[in-house]
Amino acid sequence: MSKEKLEVIKEADLTNNCPECFNQELKLTFYQKHKYSRLFHRTTGEVSNAITCKKCSSTIYPVNWTQDIERVFDYYQKMAHPEKKSLKFKPLFYALVLLLIALVASSAYLYLEGVIQF
8 A cells, every 4th residue: 555645845934923822933834745555656746834833732723813823924935946747657567567568479479389378
């Protein structure tokens, strides 16, 4: 099965007030989803974000955002550049493909020589 992992693409410290504790230490983080399997590594186009307070460790959801937080979020969202969507195959995939090609080629050779019949 494939494993999913959120990798950080951009982090920023904000000086806006926390709606919970009114402290000025917020952290904005942008994540991009990556999927790992034995045969491939896929980078998806899904980008997520999270704003947390460093003092009270609470997550600030968009419902609680002030206009200042929204303005700063929009600014940093433009600066976060995710990796392009891609699919990279691992060596195990190529080994299986070569094994399959060799199996088909040897079966075709043995059939043409008359050793095996279908």
